[in-house]
Amino acid sequence: MQPRALILLANGTNRDRDVAQALALAGANPVIMPLQGLRQSKRSWNDYQILILAGGFSYADALGAGKLLALDLMYYFADQTAEFVAAGKPVLGICNGFQALVKAGILPANEANPDHSEITLTFNQSGHFECRWVTLKPLSQICLWTRRLTDLIACPVAHGEGNFVSSNPAVLQQLISHDQIALVYVKQDGSMADGEYPFNPNGSMMDIAGICNPQGNVLGLMPHPEDNVLPYQYAQWMRRSGHSGLPLFQNAVRFVQGRESA
């Protein structure tokens, strides 16, 4: 059966249709819902098996990217979100959605200091917004989105605040030891970026592009794999194929289908 994916549309979310296309190609049935509609209906989200926070500029990025969407998650949808996460269902925050998940404390959600996650996504080291293609290496095997992915993923980044920073080395250590580093920026040949610009486009610590929660069902990442799911979208399509972002979404769909048949 087709898993139903709920895509949250805040004011200023703008990659909702991009991710809907990726999910549909992966075999899911995506539904884009304005937050206002969800606030009015107060229904549970039990009908959905996948939750997506799409990219964009929710609330114009006023007061920091993702900040006000995080507030919505904490004040209006705390129960629904918590239920979704606790049930182990796939949750994905891309770019602005990742920023919101972090600022709402849903990521990384590890034990070290749970009230205060001590990580953030702040201004790029370059000081401005940048749109460019990057190469990602999937790492985490506990993350249901990235496990068993062998190919690199090429896709664009398009953000001004994607610099992954932690003020506490213990938090980073825990991300490593719990296998929560889902994706890292690498060079085109797959070798380590090691902070080198532009392979690591924003100065993120340890080249971190995406992290997951300790259970592995919630993934947040800055780049946009949803914009490389069709052959012509790949910036190098005239030279070669591959490096698609689609397997990431297929992983989640397979996960849901596997759960249901189990």
Add this chain to the structure above:
Amino acid sequence: MKMTQHLQLSTYRVLVGNRNHDDPRSSAYLTDAHALGLTAISQITCYDLYFLYGTLSPQQCELLAKTVLYDPVAQSIQWHTLTKNHEPVLFTGGNQATIEVTLRPGVTNPVAEQILRASQTICLSNLSAVSTGQRFVIQGDGITEEMLHILASRLLCNSIIQRYALGEIQPVFPSQAESTGDVEVFHLTSWDDETLMQLSKERRAALNLEEMQTIQAYCIKENRHLTDIEFEMIAQTWSEHCVHKTFKACITVEGKQPQVIDNLFKQTIQEATRRINAAWVRSAFKDNAGIIDYDGVHELSFKVETHNHPSAIEPFGGANTGTGGVIRDIIGVSARPIASTDVLCFGSLDITFDEIPAGLLHPRRIASGVVSGIQDYGNKIGIPTVNGAILYDSGYTSNPLVYCGCVGIAPLDSHPHQLQPGDRIIVIGGRTGRDGLRGATFSSMTMDAQTGEVSGASVQIGAPIVEKGLIDVCMIARDRRLYHAITDCGAGGLSSAVGEMGKEIGATVQLERVPLKYPGLAPWEVWLSEAQERMVLAVPPASLAEMQQLCELYEVELTDIGEFTGTHRLVVRYKDRIILDLDNAFLHEGIPQKHLFAELPDPPNPAGYCGDINLHSVNYNQILLALLAHPNIASKENVVRVYDHEVQGATVIRPLVGINNDGPSDGCVLRPLETSNNAAFSLSVGINPEYGKLDPAQMAVNVIDEALRNAVALGADPDRIAILDNFCWGDPNNPKTLGSLVAAALACRDAAIAYRTPFISGKDSFNNEYLGADGERHAIPPSLLISAIGILPDWHNAVSMDLKKTGSRLYLVGDFRPTLGGSHFKLVNGTEVPDGIPACQPETARIHYLALYAAICDRKVLSCHDLSEGGLAVAAAEMTIGGRLGIHLNLPYKDELRACFGETTGCLLAEVDTGDCTAFEAFFRGLSCTPIGVVSEQPLLSISHAGKTLIELPVNDLVSAWQGSTKGAVSHAA
């Protein structure tokens, strides 16, 4: 908002800073300060500043500050109450000073609005108003007060929308004055000419005496007076911006063969479209945008606007609202906006402050503000900015050009024109303030040293998130057929939108229903306000409830302001008074035709002419590197990368292409998400002010060719390309200026017909001149932008410009007749050349394009790049940069200097696999198609002629020259 009496009103001042002291924003400001010559400054640290006003308790302020206003990991925060007798800290000398900047009251402030919304989210209902700003702490030895004022006025604050203080700034919240509803009445039936003109001037109406007399005659005929709102509406309806008086004028062309042109637009641009009569053109010059058939299922709409005058005085806001405005044009034809384009012309970035006329901003400041404005709007609304150009010329110092374009897609024939009496007049989107008042007439006037101050209200800041809501709502409303007609609020605001929509049948508006941002607006201000992010829809009463529901779901405000009537009169009421009552026919057709005189230009040398030059000591290597480093040719990567060109997932060929994604594409190719077949479309441009200065007529043909050539290089079908014209010219009352316009427009007609490329939309901008404090008039070079939209039946056939394969052959396709007139060689070499500009032969070029297109469809072309500024050598160099491969070229032409650096029209380089050469050549039987080189693995560009090596340069050197000079050209601080 109601206040509870017993609670005390307080203002809190909240300061948020970065924990990390070398934050990029602060260091960008420091770099810019040093560029201003303020080298005594050693550090600038910036903070965000918030003023919270309401009956908040200190605990509530703390909750709001900690929950909403800062990032605990990256930032620090502090706050305190501002007491009534609070003494602000001022600058008293020393090594440290502060400057604080806030927005003027009434300027759109999305951050403040979001803080108010967020306070509701966390259940605080007693925050009444918010104001935001920035605090700059400046350090350095020997800082003076004068230095701080220079820093503030030239870098940190634009007085059009902001104010600053040395030391702490006091917050101001929008005043609470009540609206008076005042309407002034002009009894102008008895006025003399002088008094009539005085009114035109006082109200900055930009109407001439004949037009004022026509208005007077109308009043005498109808035995009536005019209210201020009626006068203002006539002034804006009759403005150059709205009716294109110059293009519709009766023009007497003087000279050897005098002739009279009674409507330049009809006889040139529109005539070409009429004669070509392409079945796939669905709407040309009728709607807010031109519309063409796409794939038999969808239609594409395209519009390009200019926002020059606002961008000159408030670059960020000008470009920001320019982008937002043209996007609304696309929503106004019921289409989803899917791509933005931007062509920018700035003054030289190296000019010193002494050389800039009084009252103007430095080109560097304009450039960075304009780029930030486009970035802010396009990225936030989620429309990819995929194509454009940036040109520099001292002629644009006072008068930059900002051309903003937008493409939309819609199911075929889904844009309704079914207005009926009884339909409600529905306004959706943002609220109305005193924004951009008189923008239509302002953009029709020459800039003078006071324009910046007097027209202050003419520029606003956009709110892209609000407009995103309009797209969401309008697309659903279109699909559910909830409206009979739609248009955007642009220049002239509601007066223009409702006036245009109700042109055929009439309308009655109840003006006090229009929701306002703040009270205190006079009725005429409400009617004329150019507040952004508003659309007007004609909604049948039966659909109103569903429309209302839809708007609530997407948090878009909807207001019913009146009715379309069928009386053929436009009536505006304010409560129970009629304050405007005009006959539609007079309003829309009453304007007297202008009579103008034109003197055709006389180019110094005919196009295509090559004179005698003696340049024996030319160092070809140095010239090539200098050309690659010239700001017009050099990489624009630092600008392109701040625009999101990937959102919506449609981008097939990007602005930067090649193995390292950094080569200069000829344009872009998109395959929209909405479609399910393989069709794609290209966007490309042509513009050349250097040619415009010498020969406006041939310039027009050349830039049409350039736009088409780029489209063909990308793989577009030459028989499926439509074009848009944007003329940016000086003062048409000057016969020479008008003559160059007439010459260019006539040439446009002939060229478009020859190429069979119909014009589908256009917009002109005149009076791009500046009256300096020195009393001299400064005009821009004649600047015609041609934007082309072309169809590719299959995206697989798209071709990029970067070399693909070692060993493949390079062909020069097209009638190669290079000249040095108006060339970039002349610019970098500095020598005078006696040549004319390239002579374009549209018929010849077209045959070559058709042959090349056939070869591309047969997949015989690996890469393709057009020859433009800098000629053959630059085109070849750019291809090596894109592919990081080498080329060995052997020039089979006599005149090696012109062959290398001369400029041409109708010529392209095509890379062909060795195995495909015979098949490729077969497409060009009887045409010009010359094998001139081979692609090599060794990354080296070598160009030789008759056994002599002219150019030999490693690709890395080409890359450094091409990428080097623009580093930091556009700063990102603003």
